[in-house]
Amino acid sequence: MSIRAAYGLALRMTGSSATAEDVVARAARVAGLEPVPLMRAVRTEARQVPGEPERAGVPRPGAFRDVTLEDWDVVERIALRGMTITEAAADTGLSRAEVIARLQRGMRTAGACVESRKETGNAEPAFAGSRGDDRPARRLDDASRHRQTEPASFPGLPA
Numbered sequence: 424m425s426i427r428a429a430y431g432l433a434l435r436m437t438g439s440s441a442t443a444e445d446v447v448a449r450a451a452r453v454a455g456l457e458p459v460p461l462m463r464a465v466r467t468e469a470r471q472v473p474g475e476p477e478r479a480g481v482p483r484p485g486a487f488r489d490v491t492l493e494d495w496d497v498v499e500r501i502a503l504r505g506m507t508i509t510e511a512a513a514d515t516g517l518s519r520a521e522v523i524a525r526l527q528r529g530m531r532t533a534g535a536c537v538e539s540r541k542e543t544g545n546a547e548p549a550f551a552g553s554r555g556d557d558r559p560a561r562r563l564d565d566a567s568r569h570r571q572t573e574p575a576s577f578p579g580l581p582a
Contacts, residue, residue, distance in 0.1 A: 425458035426451075435481075436469035436505040446472060450544045466505050480504075487536050494529030499523050502530075
């Protein structure tokens with residue numbers, strides 16, 4: 424999972440899949456595969472590569488609904504797109520102090536969301552589709568949404 428997250432960060436920071444692969448490979452050689460050192464190394468490596476970072480933001484996942492949208496705007500820029508506090512301040516038009524306050528508040532709230540998911544035993548990832556699957560396609564085909572068994576119908580057989 425840490426490699427996928429590292430690649431996602433590198434891709435958002437560099438804007439190129441080939442460059443992102445190179446960044447992750449170099450970062451893994453330097454920092455290993457432990458998640459925190461790897462993500463730090465990816466940030467460092469990606470900052471040294473010329474390229475245009477992805478400008479589109481990542482929408483707030485439902486699992487983080489307790490994080491206010493104002494705080495998410497800052498958390499997303501710094502944590503998911505690799506911006507510095509100064510860059511996030513310039514991008515949002517906020518002061519550095521306000522960006523730091525929103526980042527701290529947002530990260531605390533996001534951490535509480537993750538902890539509550541652990542306590543309830545919810546194994547679903549916080550980011551929908553983070554495993555690359557199509558969540559609606561995995562659900563039961565239950566058009567009426569009442570989760571009751573229904574008789575099977577076969578062509579040519581009476582219902």
